[in-house]
Amino acid sequence: MKILVINPNTTASMTDHIGKAALSAASPGTDITAVNPVHGPRSIEGYFDEAMSLAGLLETIHRNPDCDAVVIACFDDTGLDAARCLTDKPVIGIGEAAYHFASMISNKFSVVTTLARSVPALEHNLARYGLIARCARVRSSEVAVLELEQPGSNARQKISAEIGLAVAEDNAEAIVLGCAGMAGLAADLAAEHGLPVLDGVTCAVKLAEAMAGLGMRTSRLGGYAPPPAEKLKHIFPAG
Amino acid sequence: MKILVINPNTTASMTDHIGKAALSAASPGTDITAVNPVHGPRSIEGYFDEAMSLAGLLETIHRNPDCDAVVIACFDDTGLDAARCLTDKPVIGIGEAAYHFASMISNKFSVVTTLARSVPALEHNLARYGLIARCARVRSSEVAVLELEQPGSNARQKISAEIGLAVAEDNAEAIVLGCAGMAGLAADLAAEHGLPVLDGVTCAVKLAEAMAGLGMRTSRLGGYAPPPAEKLKHIFPAG
Amino acid sequence: MKILVINPNTTASMTDHIGKAALSAASPGTDITAVNPVHGPRSIEGYFDEAMSLAGLLETIHRNPDCDAVVIACFDDTGLDAARCLTDKPVIGIGEAAYHFASMISNKFSVVTTLARSVPALEHNLARYGLIARCARVRSSEVAVLELEQPGSNARQKISAEIGLAVAEDNAEAIVLGCAGMAGLAADLAAEHGLPVLDGVTCAVKLAEAMAGLGMRTSRLGGYAPPPAEKLKHIFPAG
Amino acid sequence: MKILVINPNTTASMTDHIGKAALSAASPGTDITAVNPVHGPRSIEGYFDEAMSLAGLLETIHRNPDCDAVVIACFDDTGLDAARCLTDKPVIGIGEAAYHFASMISNKFSVVTTLARSVPALEHNLARYGLIARCARVRSSEVAVLELEQPGSNARQKISAEIGLAVAEDNAEAIVLGCAGMAGLAADLAAEHGLPVLDGVTCAVKLAEAMAGLGMRTSRLGGYAPPPAEKLKHIFPAG
Amino acid sequence: MKILVINPNTTASMTDHIGKAALSAASPGTDITAVNPVHGPRSIEGYFDEAMSLAGLLETIHRNPDCDAVVIACFDDTGLDAARCLTDKPVIGIGEAAYHFASMISNKFSVVTTLARSVPALEHNLARYGLIARCARVRSSEVAVLELEQPGSNARQKISAEIGLAVAEDNAEAIVLGCAGMAGLAADLAAEHGLPVLDGVTCAVKLAEAMAGLGMRTSRLGGYAPPPAEKLKHIFPAG
Amino acid sequence: MKILVINPNTTASMTDHIGKAALSAASPGTDITAVNPVHGPRSIEGYFDEAMSLAGLLETIHRNPDCDAVVIACFDDTGLDAARCLTDKPVIGIGEAAYHFASMISNKFSVVTTLARSVPALEHNLARYGLIARCARVRSSEVAVLELEQPGSNARQKISAEIGLAVAEDNAEAIVLGCAGMAGLAADLAAEHGLPVLDGVTCAVKLAEAMAGLGMRTSRLGGYAPPPAEKLKHIFPAG
Incomplete structure (x- = not known):
């Protein structure tokens, strides 16, 4: 295939x-x-x-x-x-894929994405797919896409902090990482926070x-x- | 696995x-x-x-x-x-599985299930999953579940007729078969009606x-x- | 009768x-x-x-x-x-009964229930009845059901604190108590907080x-x- | 009282x-x-x-x-x-009362009211109460309110015909009569059509x-x- | 005209x-x-x-x-x-007019109105127009309508503070002023907060x-x- | 300007x-x-x-x-x-403009557009703007965009027929013409059908x-x- x-x-x-x-x-x-x-x-x-x-x-x-x-x-x-x-x-x-899976392993998930300017487009997609009812909140970590590629950026830290808030404030039962560039971080963040973290790729x-x-x-x-x-x-x- | x-x-x-x-x-x-x-x-x-x-x-x-x-x-x-x-x-x-896939290959799908008494439960599930926005209509074919097991019943015919109506009246772009017992009929009905027909199993x-x-x-x-x-x-x- | x-x-x-x-x-x-x-x-x-x-x-x-x-x-x-x-x-x-009445004496109500694990099921019911539009928030007090039966537990205190938050944060105009075991507390909590508190039983x-x-x-x-x-x-x- | x-x-x-x-x-x-x-x-x-x-x-x-x-x-x-x-x-x-009860004895109900000009106001109320999700359709019978008071009008007939359509086309499981002046007709229409018919008064x-x-x-x-x-x-x- | x-x-x-x-x-x-x-x-x-x-x-x-x-x-x-x-x-x-325009220059707007008692009526209108999906939150500034007419009241200050919260907490991209009496304040508040502020009149x-x-x-x-x-x-x- | x-x-x-x-x-x-x-x-x-x-x-x-x-x-x-x-x-x-105006002169409007393939995109927009609640139905007239430019096509006739259906079946109180190429037809169709017909341009x-x-x-x-x-x-x- x-x-x-x-x-x-x-x-x-x-x-x-x-x-x-x-x-x-x-x-x-x-x-x-x-x-x-x-x-x-x-x-x-x-x-x-x-x-x-x-x-x-x-x-x-x-x-x-x-x-x-x-x-x-x-x-x-x-x-x-x-x-x-x-x-x-x-x-x-990849957004769609992660949302569909997240809705089958949690009652409610939050999305942690890059910049605030991307949030409305993601909310728009979620509404279009019907899955916005399953999404507690779309959060921006204020990490630019290309920052994810730079060694030494504190991108991972900012994303992790936002996941912490999603659990505490949104009662999120799972997290969707909102950028293709975050693909490598999921397993580690899941272990750290004790809940499923999904990567769209x-x-x-x-x-x-x-x-x-x-x-x-x-x-x-x-x-x-x-x-x-x-x-x-x-x-x-x-x- | x-x-x-x-x-x-x-x-x-x-x-x-x-x-x-x-x-x-x-x-x-x-x-x-x-x-x-x-x-x-x-x-x-x-x-x-x-x-x-x-x-x-x-x-x-x-x-x-x-x-x-x-x-x-x-x-x-x-x-x-x-x-x-x-x-x-x-x-x-199996309902959930078919709905998720159908929403990724069509703008709108209809469900063809067995008896009228099952329709509200399916609509309820669709609403709960968020995917009701993608479902044009849940239709009953008035075929009882165990009738599907009986050779010689006209179950297939009734289901096919209901698919025809879903295309004509609901503008359905895909069909979800609404019973585990319909598993064997999908390929044939898809060919007959010229649109994707999904079986949940x-x-x-x-x-x-x-x-x-x-x-x-x-x-x-x-x-x-x-x-x-x-x-x-x-x-x-x-x- | x-x-x-x-x-x-x-x-x-x-x-x-x-x-x-x-x-x-x-x-x-x-x-x-x-x-x-x-x-x-x-x-x-x-x-x-x-x-x-x-x-x-x-x-x-x-x-x-x-x-x-x-x-x-x-x-x-x-x-x-x-x-x-x-x-x-x-x-x-009893959930349904309280929701219907609450929606006729307030513009918006909040629910105070027992454990966090019960929250999604209640939200699901509210959506199904259509009354989720009238519910500001379903809150858990982290009081287990059987704790309500134990004299000396601080269950009442936790529930009252959560009602205070519902008024302050959710602008709730009425409160629904989210457990049959809370039946005896409604009148007293209503007097304390100055708003209707409904018990489902x-x-x-x-x-x-x-x-x-x-x-x-x-x-x-x-x-x-x-x-x-x-x-x-x-x-x-x-x- | x-x-x-x-x-x-x-x-x-x-x-x-x-x-x-x-x-x-x-x-x-x-x-x-x-x-x-x-x-x-x-x-x-x-x-x-x-x-x-x-x-x-x-x-x-x-x-x-x-x-x-x-x-x-x-x-x-x-x-x-x-x-x-x-x-x-x-x-x-009385509208509200009938809608709340109807939603507790049926999965979906239809409303049969008087004139077409009243339909949007009723739909508006249903949406406001949250119960529009439980209403299949608001139908007008084209019977004016005061016609209901006139002996010899064919008001009852028109209303009954509309109930028939609600069952056949909307899959309504119950009917709400949409005018205070229809109060006396409910029992009789329920018997005729074999489903609950609710009067708001x-x-x-x-x-x-x-x-x-x-x-x-x-x-x-x-x-x-x-x-x-x-x-x-x-x-x-x-x- | x-x-x-x-x-x-x-x-x-x-x-x-x-x-x-x-x-x-x-x-x-x-x-x-x-x-x-x-x-x-x-x-x-x-x-x-x-x-x-x-x-x-x-x-x-x-x-x-x-x-x-x-x-x-x-x-x-x-x-x-x-x-x-x-x-x-x-x-x-004037409410309607401001909502329609706000939805064409922002993804999401918040409303800042007078008293808490007016909030449900505005939410009700927004839902009726369909534009509630575009409204992040209706906020009350606890400024009475006639206070807006009184020189020396701190009405402007309270409204400005609430706009600040709308940007910080609601991610509002525009603000709608929720009272005819606020008509003169829009330009000044827009300049202060760096986002569109709409007046309904x-x-x-x-x-x-x-x-x-x-x-x-x-x-x-x-x-x-x-x-x-x-x-x-x-x-x-x-x- | x-x-x-x-x-x-x-x-x-x-x-x-x-x-x-x-x-x-x-x-x-x-x-x-x-x-x-x-x-x-x-x-x-x-x-x-x-x-x-x-x-x-x-x-x-x-x-x-x-x-x-x-x-x-x-x-x-x-x-x-x-x-x-x-x-x-x-x-x-132009779509957005017509929808906003139509929702201020009618309780419900229908859209008459060109080809069936365009319908889902329009429904998607309506949902995004929030105005889908005000739209009774998006109808296709099966008139291709460029056919509207051809003298002698029966485009006007097909569109008029679809407006007739929108009034009869959808209880539409106004019509939105769903293509820039229909700009010249509005006044005439409004006169013919006795209801507002809006052109987006x-x-x-x-x-x-x-x-x-x-x-x-x-x-x-x-x-x-x-x-x-x-x-x-x-x-x-x-x-």
């Missing part, structure tokens, strides 16, 4: 980091290809970055048809709906395996109907 | 049927044990049957600690919350593999806190 | 306590029978206890057909839906009188349709 | 009709006083009539302090919130007895805080 | 204040007529005052048909629905110009159907 | 059409500039087209800073959130004038915080 894992920002070191996390969760026999677009924002922090990464993200999916499932490895689930029009292979966002890889394993395809009726062939050719001219 | 699949009703032929469906979805290396309680209702159709199957269902989980995940193979997701208190292994209901097995594969555990904080040991001993005396 | 008041746990002293509270609210001419099942959990604190008390609770209803209404005297409203399938006499949960008795007085019956259509006679005979064999 | 039943419109024959229905539900020892304001609309059909009946309704409450509970006998629950500021005796709207009387019997008072904190004495004196000058 | 701005309370100095604010927002060519009823409450603080101001408010609209739009200049949007039955000219409440005037400019009329179908002519004549006899 | 009206698709004839509609609603002294991106989809029908139009849309806003407000003239409100990060001038979507122009007239700015706190200057320079290099 081949899973295409797309980091929609253009920071290659983050793509490597995500690829490794994805591989760590993959079953034997699952092939992970982690890629990122060439053009677009270096990090995705809020609505504007999301919007400007879409063309690169979607073209990456279009140019890589040879896969069994697609993972969008940005916690905003950037372009999820558009991607589902473009291919009928399962497309899974590993969750999404496992969901992708599950859905591809069942032969599931995205519906072609209604909102995910594929764009007409000529429109597609106009948008992504061959070459 | 060992998955305990529990049919909470006492009809052994249905347990066999469910076990086969589960096995068909299992990855190589996954061991499926399909069981049912000895005492309790022969079919689960509505609130009363659900309630009366709980003691048997929970005792079955208690007596089978040697597994990596538990699937509750009744579409009402009977006893899901209670089971999550009893074990920290992932516990997945196979969905739940794949989710169980995914969650156990990630080493996920149900939270022990808050609502799923385990009962104190002495209470457990009082309820399930050894022997 | 005869009202069957069922304490679904097996602690007889608590049943006495509940019976006295019920009697204090009953009109002249109303006969209160307070009973508890023989087998099952000694207290109901969370989902698991709820589930394990259901068989005893429902059998108690089945064996006591000679009544005009049934009160389920556990604040989780254990087995309410199943009970409504089993009899068409009005069945009222007395509320439910009055609702039961009102509904039986109007000759109301639970609907037999849809979700509360009675189980077929042969199923009932199989589940509750005569004797 | 004294219950003040106020018909907020000025049609005395309707007040008589309502008074008789109220009396039929009252317990021995309950005294019913049915009154209506002298000035204001002759029937209440929609937002404008509601608004213009408020001054008369509230003055009636102010001039009749000698009662144990107040029933507002218009299905729009006209002025309910304002009335609760004016007195701390329980104030119950009798429901409200029983709720009033229950609440007054428990000594319940409306909260004086927050939204129902009483107007300052001098404001009251300015609005309702003595005499 | 003529806009009728009605202050539904009877305090003429406040009407002047509102009229000036309205004029400050009006386009050249827009004529503002600010009026108040002769009879009714001197300030509107909560449900009772709202109810008692309705007759005066509606009569004022009825007696002033020569206008292109109506603004109801009380933040409770007193009588909005009834007014829309009475005229098909656009009728805009100016918002409503601009919305009224926009709607009248487009020739919009309130629907005459359904809930806003006009009262029959004879009913109107009975309620507002000529003279 | 200068309003930048952006048609996010690349069909210039449609931009002309939109520009004319915008001009027809503009006040004297308002300057309308109607533009479209050079690259991107020729029509926007569903999630994929929306996503692929974003880069062009946002660059257009970036390159045209000299305006007082921006109107996004696609009924999906394409890129609304991202645009609000890019400029603090008011940005108004004219609504948005008037809202833009109102907001710019008030000097309103989009909040710079939280979700609409502007991207850092260097990120902006990287995305839109000078030239």
